[in-house]
Amino acid sequence: MLIGAxxxxxxxxxxxxxxxxxxxxxxxxxxxSAVRLAEKLRCDPVTQLSKISKNADLYIIAxxxxxxxxxxxxxxxxxxxxxxxxxxxxMDVLMKTSSNFGVLYxxxxxxxxxxxxxxxxxxxxxxxxxxxxxxLKNFAKSISNNVKEMGSEQRKVLHLAAVFxxxxxxxxxxxxxxxxxxxxxxxxxxxxxxxxxxxxxxxMKPTEAQTGPAFRRDSKTIGKHIEMLKKYPEWQRIYEIxxxxxxxxx
Amino acid sequence: MLIGAxxxxxxxxxxxxxxxxxxxxxxxxxxxSAVRLAEKLRCDPVTQLSKISKNADLYIIAxxxxxxxxxxxxxxxxxxxxxxxxxxxxMDVLMKTSSNFGVLYxxxxxxxxxxxxxxxxxxxxxxxxxxxxxxLKNFAKSISNNVKEMGSEQRKVLHLAAVFxxxxxxxxxxxxxxxxxxxxxxxxxxxxxxxxxxxxxxxMKPTEAQTGPAFRRDSKTIGKHIEMLKKYPEWQRIYEIxxxxxxxxx
Numbered sequence: 074m075l076i077g078a079x080x081x082x083x084x085x086x087x088x089x090x091x092x093x094x095x096x097x098x099x100x101x102x103x104x105x106s107a108v109r110l111a112e113k114l115r116c117d118p119v120t121q122l123s124k125i126s127k128n129a130d131l132y133i134i135a136x137x138x139x140x141x142x143x144x145x146x147x148x149x150x151x152x153x154x155x156x157x158x159x160x161x162x163x164m165d166v167l168m169k170t171s172s173n174f175g176v177l178y179x180x181x182x183x184x185x186x187x188x189x190x191x192x193x194x195x196x197x198x199x200x201x202x203x204x205x206x207x208x209l210k211n212f213a214k215s216i217s218n219n220v221k222e223m224g225s226e227q228r229k230v231l232h233l234a235a236v237f238x239x240x241x242x243x244x245x246x247x248x249x250x251x252x253x254x255x256x257x258x259x260x261x262x263x264x265x266x267x268x269x270x271x272x273x274x275x276x277m278k279p280t281e282a283q284t285g286p287a288f289r290r291d292s293k294t295i296g297k298h299i300e301m302l303k304k305y306p307e308w309q310r311i312y313e314i315x316x317x318x319x320x321x322x323x
Numbered sequence: 324m325l326i327g328a329x330x331x332x333x334x335x336x337x338x339x340x341x342x343x344x345x346x347x348x349x350x351x352x353x354x355x356s357a358v359r360l361a362e363k364l365r366c367d368p369v370t371q372l373s374k375i376s377k378n379a380d381l382y383i384i385a386x387x388x389x390x391x392x393x394x395x396x397x398x399x400x401x402x403x404x405x406x407x408x409x410x411x412x413x414m415d416v417l418m419k420t421s422s423n424f425g426v427l428y429x430x431x432x433x434x435x436x437x438x439x440x441x442x443x444x445x446x447x448x449x450x451x452x453x454x455x456x457x458x459l460k461n462f463a464k465s466i467s468n469n470v471k472e473m474g475s476e477q478r479k480v481l482h483l484a485a486v487f488x489x490x491x492x493x494x495x496x497x498x499x500x501x502x503x504x505x506x507x508x509x510x511x512x513x514x515x516x517x518x519x520x521x522x523x524x525x526x527m528k529p530t531e532a533q534t535g536p537a538f539r540r541d542s543k544t545i546g547k548h549i550e551m552l553k554k555y556p557e558w559q560r561i562y563e564i565x566x567x568x569x570x571x572x573x
Contacts, residue, residue: 080534139541161536161544181516182534184523193515221512230506233548237499237558238513239520240535241565242492247529247572249487256480262471263488264525265443266431270489271521273434275514279497284330284432285490286411291389294411298483307571308487311564315491318557322497 074129075099075114076122076144078106080183081158082135083113088191090114092215097129122147131212133158133177134167142166154205160232163225164199175200175209178228179217182239191216197223197231248308255304280322287316288323324379325349325364326372326394328356330433331408332385333363338441340364342465347379372397381462383408383427384417392416404455410482413475414449425450425459428478429467432489441466447473447481498558505554530572537566538573 075086078101090096096116101107107118119125122144125132132155136144141162148155150171157167160178167174178197181189196213198220200206206222213220223231246267250260273282286294295316302309325336328351336346346366351357357368369375372394375382382405386394391412398405400421407417410428417424428447431439446463448470450456456472463470473481496517500510523532536544545566552559 137539137541138536139539139543161547180512182520182523182532184527184532184534187523187526189519195512195515219515227506227508229547229551230502231508231512233551234499234502234508234513235516236535236548236562237495237502239516240533240537240569241495241561242517243520243524243529243533244565244569244572245487245491245495246524247533248568249484250529251572252480252484252487256477258477258481258484260524260528262430262445262481263484265445265469266485266489267492267521267524269439270432270493271517273432273437274493274496274510274517276437277434278510279493279500282432282434283490283493283497284434285486286388287490289387289389291387293389297411297479298486301479301483307564307568311491311568312486314557314561314564315494318498318561319490319494321557322494322501 074125074132075110075135076125076132076148077101077135077158078103078110079135079137080185081179082133083110083185084181084183084189085133085135085158085179085191086110086114087188088216094215097126100125127151127153130154131156132171138162145170154208156200156209160197160228160235164201165225168201173201173205175205176225176228177209177213178223178232180231180235182243193217193219195219195221197221197228199224199228248311252305252308283319283323285319287319290320324375324382325360325385326375326382326398327351327385327408328353328360329385329387330435331429332383333360333435334431334433334439335383335385335408335429335441336360336364337438338466344465347376350375377401377403380404381406382421388412395420404458406450406459410447410478410485414451415475418451423451423455425455426475426478427459427463428473428482430481430485432493443467443469445469445471447471447478449474449478498561502555502558533569533573535569537569540570 096114098117099111100119111118134157138159138161152172154173155171156175156177176199180195196217198209346364348367349361350369361368384407388409388411402422404423405421406425406427414426426449430445446467
């Protein structure tokens with residue numbers, strides 16, 4: 074049973090479905106989302122939490138972080154196994170939902186129009202008992218070779234690190250795109266560079282991979298860049314603080 | 324003739340050599356660097372600018388940005404074609420070096436221990452005459468399918484954008500690594516996420532690919548993250564300024 078039909082729910086549902094897992098229902102507040110994902114998973118859509126079947130083996134709550142606790146509070150699944158998929162929400166919010174509960178947090182960035190291969194996605198799991206942990210581990214292994222046991226506190230740290238590793242680099246790409254656009258240059262010029270930057274740290278540590286004017290302490294280039302950014306005071310501040318950080322880490 | 328033996332010189336030299344280009348000499352101030360790269364390119368090492376042969380067809384100055392102008396000033400190559408490979412240095416610093424000059428700027432991040440496939444690396448070219456531009460274009464096409472004509476001003480903008488697209492994301496990876504290390508978690512957990520973040524923008528625009536608490540305006544999670552970073556005031560500032568930037572761009 075899948076509760077949620079957003080990017081995480083859709084990607085996880087499709088991966089599980091491909092590995093042979095059968096879904097009874099998909100829940101979403103919005104009819105269109107429920108129907109769309111239910112079609113892909115060949116199961117029934119539901120749009121009310123009260124209509125959720127009690128017959129599933131596992132309930133996966135894959136909702137936005139800030140509504141997981143609220144939805145969990147409205148569900149009573151007795152002794153059925155229930156997990157949420159959030160990086161930031163404690164396992165304990167599920168304590169009143171069922172006597173068997175846990176977390177299955179996929180550490181990945183999910184978007185529409187891109188299907189994720191789960192085989193190397195870290196699935197961070199936690200459960201309310203050793204038995205439940207073992208069951209959840211077996212389940213997670215059906216789609217990923219990278220299953221990690223981890224407590225709620227470590228999971229929250231990992232989620233924070235993921236913001237630095239994913240959301241902030243993507244914002245830096247967006248700033249680069251804006252700078253190019255303002256000068257009639259296309260973003261496609263940067264694509265091989267962006268990919269290689271990510272490829273490098275697949276083998277080496279980021280500190281070993283660092284390059285650029287700040288790393289070389291090339292103050293002449295840094296000065297020119299800051300001057301070039303005078304139209305964009307916010308990005309100028311980012312440039313300064315990042316360059317300082319690179320020099321301090323070196 | 325290759326003047327320089329650093330990461331750019333080595334990667335460019337190897338790619339050119341593989342495409343069938345013959346080198347006479349490699350220059351580096353340090354004997355070891357000159358010898359090491361000269362062996363790979365099957366040519367002679369030189370460690371003095373005055374010993375550089377006058378018999379090559381093309382001279383490539385691939386030195387650190389801040390010493391290109393100085394080295395160019397010490398060379399007199401008459402009418403031989405000379406180019407530098409810097410993103411930040413104007414073409415005109417070569418005006419006194421020869422009557423035929425230009426720029427060949429490979430937009431990529433180069434490190435030791437990683438050989439770059441140049442076939443899709445943007446090679447940004449500029450030259451002192453239409454004839455020289457055509458020659459340089461033919462030469463650049465021997466290693467890359469992505470040759471772009473670009474003036475010095477646009478090249479400098481591109482270099483600035485590249486700092487945002489490469490150096491700053493890599494620093495963000497380094498901060499993520501530190502956060503994990505402090506909590507006894509390994510960097511390898513983030514590798515699939517980092518790669519997927521870069522893969523996404525190979526197809527879509529960064530603004531379409533943005534995810535995370537700031538993008539969702541999840542102020543509860545943002546607040547928790549800022550609290551978790553209280554041990555690291557610099558990274559806390561980075562978190563705040565990046566989150567603000569993401570919300571303003573949205």
